[in-house]
Amino acid sequence: MSRLPRSFYARPAAEVAPDLLGKILARNLNGTVLRGRVVEAEAYLGESDPGSHAFRGPTPRTQVMFGPPGYVYVYFTYGAHYCMNVVTNTDGTAGAVLLRALEPLEGIDVMEQNRGGRPYVDLCNGPGKLCQALGITREENGADLEGNAIWMEDDGVEPEEIATSTRVGLSAGKSMPLRFYIPGSSCVSRGKPSG
DNA sequence: TGAATGATCACG
């Protein structure tokens, strides 16, 4: 079980996103370690990508996307939900990968509590859901993935298959084939590509 | 199928 090095993230988001499938997101929540395997992720590019928050250049909210790789970008949306990204590319170049779904592995009882007792497959099968299950809020924005609150591990397990589709939830014309998921997993989100 | 719900950003 090895932790992903910062160099893993220092690549274009479109390369990092599929490589994150099968990896493990770990979260230390009040001393309890929660773990889940990434089964769905989307790449968001820099100022050339109209679907990315970085499209219009850096703002107070998005500045972490323009910083060095291996940090967490969390934003709040729809008045109710948090979404978690991993910052990619080198310092000064924007890029991030949105974690959209996990297969819960460890600390499942805590995730169930955080999610109001919902069934296993509904714990982490959406970007807002996995943040709620893992207790991720704007407090974690800017957190270092080389630190002790949130990090990523590689246990050597490779996905059997990787599928690609357009991204979910973007207005027409902004979607691109930058969503990657493991089609065999029951925990992939039910969001539909709007391509 | 649509309501909820508030932060964010571009504009003036």
Add this chain to the structure above:
DNA sequence: GTGATCATTCAT
């Protein structure tokens, strides 16, 4: 300051 928009979720 104002208004449009939103990388969603859940109940109807």
